[in-house]
Amino acid sequence: MMDRVKAEKQKIFRSNMITFGIVIIAYIVVELMMQTGNISSLFKGLLVPLCTYSILAVSLNLVVGISGELSLGHAGFMCIGAFSSATWSMLMKSSGMPEGMRFFIAIVIGAVTAAFFGFLIGIPVLRLKGDYLAIVTLAFGEIIKNLVNALYFGVDANGPHFSLEDSMHLNMDGGTIIIKGAQGITGTPKNSNFTIGIILLLIVLFVVLNLINSRTGRAVMAIRDNRIAAESVGLNATKFKLLAFTISAAIAGIGGALYAHNLSSLQALPKNFGYNQSIMILVFVVMGGIGNIRGSVIAAVVLTLLPELLRGLSDYRMLIYAVVLIFMMLCTSAPSWIQYRDRIMMSFKLKSTDGKENK
Amino acid sequence: MKKILSVVLAGAMAASLASCGSSGSKPAATAAAGDTASSDGAAADAGSASGDLTWKIGAQGPLTGGAAVYGTAVINGAKIAIDEINEAGGINGYKVEYQTADDEHDQEKAINAYNSLKDWGMQILIGPTTSAPTIAVASEAVNDNMFLLTPSGSAVDCTATANAYRVCFSDPAQGAKSAQYIGEHKLATKVAILYDSSDVYSSGIYEAFVAEAANQGIEIVDTEQFTADSKTDFSTQLQKMQASGAELAFLPFYYTEAALVLTQANTMGFEPVFFGVDGMDGILDVENFDKSLAEGLMLLTPFAADADDEATVNFVTKYKEAFGDTPIQFAADAYDAAYIIKAAVEAANLTPDKSVDEIGTALEEQMKTVSYDGITGSGMTWNENGDVDKEPKAVVIKDGAYVSAE
Numbered sequence: 001m002m003d004r005v006k007a008e009k010q011k012i013f014r015s016n017m018i019t020f021g022i023v024i025i026a027y028i029v030v031e032l033m034m035q036t037g038n039i040s041s042l043f044k045g046l047l048v049p050l051c052t053y054s055i056l057a058v059s060l061n062l063v064v065g066i067s068g069e070l071s072l073g074h075a076g077f078m079c080i081g082a083f084s085s086a087t088w089s090m091l092m093k094s095s096g097m098p099e100g101m102r103f104f105i106a107i108v109i110g111a112v113t114a115a116f117f118g119f120l121i122g123i124p125v126l127r128l129k130g131d132y133l134a135i136v137t138l139a140f141g142e143i144i145k146n147l148v149n150a151l152y153f154g155v156d157a158n159g160p161h162f163s164l165e166d167s168m169h170l171n172m173d174g175g176t177i178i179i180k181g182a183q184g185i186t187g188t189p190k191n192s193n194f195t196i197g198i199i200l201l202l203i204v205l206f207v208v209l210n211l212i213n214s215r216t217g218r219a220v221m222a223i224r225d226n227r228i229a230a231e232s233v234g235l236n237a238t239k240f241k242l243l244a245f246t247i248s249a250a251i252a253g254i255g256g257a258l259y260a261h262n263l264s265s266l267q268a269l270p271k272n273f274g275y276n277q278s279i280m281i282l283v284f285v286v287m288g289g290i291g292n293i294r295g296s297v298i299a300a301v302v303l304t305l306l307p308e309l310l311r312g313l314s315d316y317r318m319l320i321y322a323v324v325l326i327f328m329m330l331c332t333s334a335p336s337w338i339q340y341r342d343r344i345m346m347s348f349k350l351k352s353t354d355g356k357e358n359k
Numbered sequence: 360m361k362k363i364l365s366v367v368l369a370g371a372m373a374a375s376l377a378s379c380g381s382s383g384s385k386p387a388a389t390a391a392a393g394d395t396a397s398s399d400g401a402a403a404d405a406g407s408a409s410g411d412l413t414w415k416i417g418a419q420g421p422l423t424g425g426a427a428v429y430g431t432a433v434i435n436g437a438k439i440a441i442d443e444i445n446e447a448g449g450i451n452g453y454k455v456e457y458q459t460a461d462d463e464h465d466q467e468k469a470i471n472a473y474n475s476l477k478d479w480g481m482q483i484l485i486g487p488t489t490s491a492p493t494i495a496v497a498s499e500a501v502n503d504n505m506f507l508l509t510p511s512g513s514a515v516d517c518t519a520t521a522n523a524y525r526v527c528f529s530d531p532a533q534g535a536k537s538a539q540y541i542g543e544h545k546l547a548t549k550v551a552i553l554y555d556s557s558d559v560y561s562s563g564i565y566e567a568f569v570a571e572a573a574n575q576g577i578e579i580v581d582t583e584q585f586t587a588d589s590k591t592d593f594s595t596q597l598q599k600m601q602a603s604g605a606e607l608a609f610l611p612f613y614y615t616e617a618a619l620v621l622t623q624a625n626t627m628g629f630e631p632v633f634f635g636v637d638g639m640d641g642i643l644d645v646e647n648f649d650k651s652l653a654e655g656l657m658l659l660t661p662f663a664a665d666a667d668d669e670a671t672v673n674f675v676t677k678y679k680e681a682f683g684d685t686p687i688q689f690a691a692d693a694y695d696a697a698y699i700i701k702a703a704v705e706a707a708n709l710t711p712d713k714s715v716d717e718i719g720t721a722l723e724e725q726m727k728t729v730s731y732d733g734i735t736g737s738g739m740t741w742n743e744n745g746d747v748d749k750e751p752k753a754v755v756i757k758d759g760a761y762v763s764a765e
Contacts, residue, residue, distance in 0.1 A: 040474070041475075042471060042474040042475045042478050044474065045470050045471055045473075045499075046471060046474075142588070146557070146586060146588065149556065149557040150556055150557075166556075166562070166565070166566055166569075168566065168570075181556065182556060182557045182558055182559050182561075182562045183514060183516075183559045183562065183563065184491075184559075186494055186516045186519075187516070187519075190498070259467075262467075263466045263467060263470070263495045264494060264495055264498035264499075265466055265491055265494035265495045265498075265516065266466075267466070267491045267559065269464070269465065270425075270587065271424070271464060271465040271468075272465055272467065308471050308475070311460065311461075311472075311475050315422070317461075
């Protein structure tokens with residue numbers, strides 16, 4: 001019995017090491033390419049977004065895969081992380097605080113704010129059974145986007161001013177307006193870079209993978225698999241679900257902070273913080289395998305790169321992207337396709353064993 | 360097996376990326392087939408003798424998604440100008456190659472689009488089309504000192520960096536000019552405003568209009584908003600505006616929504632003077648829109664497709680021939696942008712063998728002294744901030760056509 005537990009632990013450890021290994025090797029390869037100048041500007045510009053989306057995919061996989069709830073508002077948490085961290089950076093821009101320190105605090109603020117909202121939403125919703133989380137987060141994502149679009153925030157000598165009307169209603173006495181409603185935040189310092197992105201991704205992976213294989217993680221998964229059985233042995237379903245959801249929101253906030261500090265203008269457009277973005281993150285998770293953390297990182301990378309690599313095809317690229325997406329989905333999920341795939345694999349295996357026997 | 364597959368896939372990705380980056384010939388080749396038939400003669404020249412120097416001018420804007428109309432217009436407008444320039448012998452004797460990229464009206468994608476054009480070898484950028492991407496790209500391009508002239512990025516911050524200039528008015532300039540026009544011509548004293556609070560362009564103009572209205576003795580009796588998510592039913596807002604007793608309704612947003620607003624106002628019997636801005640241009644081409652509803656609509660625009668001066672007629676005919684559409688203001692801005700670049704490059708006496716940085720530095724200097732007569736205004740000059748100085752034309756719609764309001 002002890003041996004089996006040990007073997008299982010070793011297997012998990014090996015699997016985790018492979019995940020970290022892939023990320024680290026990818027980092028080294030890209031860094032080498034950058035040092036030798038063998039890298040296109042397009043790819044260079046994509047490095048931070050790749051990290052951002054990988055982090056978001058991991059974050060959502062924690063909710064969808066591990067805790068078994070559906071969240072359709074992860075772009076909302078990303079939005080909160082992005083705006084709260086960018087606001088901090090703008091406030092501190094001229095304070096003379098060292099850049100590294102300021103960015104570190106910005107990331108923490110992004111994570112904490114997003115976690116707070118995740119917690120708030122989780123309290124009522126995660127007590128319920130069923131698809132309520134999906135419905136509430138869907139609304140939440142849209143509300144946040146619209147709220148940010150209407151929010152005006154400025155600071156002057158008298159302290160902070162808020163308005164949901166327009167910048168005239170701030171009644172500012174000099175000072176600077178930081179969030180200008182639909183115009184968002186402009187001039188965010190560009191602190192994100194590939195190294196920081198990779199470090200954040202590694203930290204996120206470390207936290208999530210360890211959580212999954214901890215006592216808490218097993219409890220969360222037990223609740224996912226059979227809530228009644230789990231509750232009967234004394235697990236507090238709401239508490240564990242809330243924990244997983246809050247951590248997931250915090251990670252999405254980190255992704256948002258990374259996103260915000262990679263671009264100098266931050267606006268809540270439907271494209272970046274809307275419903276479509278939430279679905280896009282969900283696609284990464286589904287494509288990479290629900291509950292499969294490594295898979296969701298790979299899917300996020302592939303699906304973010306794909307439309308950019310197809311740029312040469314101009315008008316057809318979105319069409320081809322969609323076709324590839326459907327094809328990949330069928331390949332990984334449709335039972336008949338999986339059967340067909342297995343049969344091909346089988347025939348390969350048979351052939352190779354045949355060959356050995358003939359020799 | 361899955362693992363192996365993913366490794367192979369990742370490998371293939373990396374390989375194709377590397378090839379994309381180093382050669383840059385692939386996009387150029389596909390472009391020659393489709394997009395860049397622009398340089399008909401020139402493409403052949405450039406293709407046969409690849410040693411020949413050419414200018415590489417890029418353009419970017421949303422070609423897919425909700426804002427695709429504007430990006431397509433910009434890219435088509437610039438293409439017509441570049442075709443003409445190539446026919447006339449190019450810029451300083453060098454032909455122009457033209458490449459476009461889709462930015463999907465998203466900041467992140469806009470950076471990708473910019474980088475892909477950079478990989479192609481772009482020296483000067485016409486674009487991006489929309490404000491948010493322009494701000495993002497300008498702050499990225501300033502690191503390369505790439506000169507960019509946005510035809511239609513109207514938010515103030517679009518030209519915050521030294522390398523960025525624009526052809527259109529900035530949002531505040533539009534709002535202030537509209538208020539001045541209404542005040543000076545005594546069109547109304549009671550004004551109601553409807554604007555899109557989720558849109559940068561619309562809220563930017565709105566704020567400037569309100570600020571200037573006070574100086575012009577205009578009383579704003581009602582302010583109504585809508586957002587991108589609720590832009591089909593305006594009846595509540597219109598009712599309030601009607602109840603406020605406004606003599607003039609200021610509509611600083613795009614023509615697609617304006618067509619709905621006018622239709623709904625008509626069914627309600629709300630008939631003030633409707634006053635729009637340059638985004639209103641194009642309203643006469645909206646499908647299934649009863650043109651008679653736009654009767655009496657005033658708008659402040661630098662470009663009117665129905666103007667009868669030679670340059671505009673030439674542009675509009677060519678555009679219709681090539682793309683089967685009446686060009687909107689975005690196309691005209693882009694058309695002018697290409698010629699402004701030509702004028703500035705010639706004045707600075709540049710050649711394509713210069714680096715992006717050298718071209719950028721020279722053009723930034725030159726733009727401050729250049730003066731240009733185009734189809735979106737005559738005697739255009741630029742100030743230190745990269746903002747254009749030109750007079751807007753006020754037009755009023757009469758019998759389904761633009762007529763100058765003076």
